[in-house]
Amino acid sequence: MAKIKESERRISKRATIQVLVTCLTKESKKKKSVDSEGWEMWARDLADDGVGLRWSRSWAVSRSAHATKTLTRRQSDYPVFDMASPCKVLHKGMEIKLEGLVYADEGAVPMQGLIQWVRSSKDGNTCDFGVAIISPDHRSFFRALKAIEK
Helix, strand or coil: CCCCCHHHCCCCCCEEEEEEEEEEECCCCCCCCHHHHCEEEEEEEECCCEEEEEEEHHHHHHHCHHHHHCCCCCHHHCCCCHHHCHHHHCCCCCEEEEEEEEEECCEEEEEEEEEEEEEECCCCCEEEEEEEECCCCHHHHHHHHHHHHC
């Protein structure tokens, strides 16, 4: 029997999506800090039990209130947001909350997740996350999303 590569371990196929979500730490509501409002990330793919997320420093800078006030400055002139970077804060095994991934008739449905892996670029400007969704009713929402894609 041939060995299965790590990249082939995934049982369910992922569907490509592009949805802007807000990722919050479990402690973010309790303490006021730079990361208490979370990070905007792109949900890039979706499976039955998980979602792939990507955070980008250039996206964060372009969306920050500071950047929108001073459009004439070069991006390199902005301060480095290492303290607000999720690459330094979110780690494997950490519980998070995703807002904006799925919606019901009443609005956004928050999803609870568990970070499975973190990969940041060498320069720290992008960071990818593999998140297992642990909310009890998430599969019904995900099936509806996959049905729309087909």
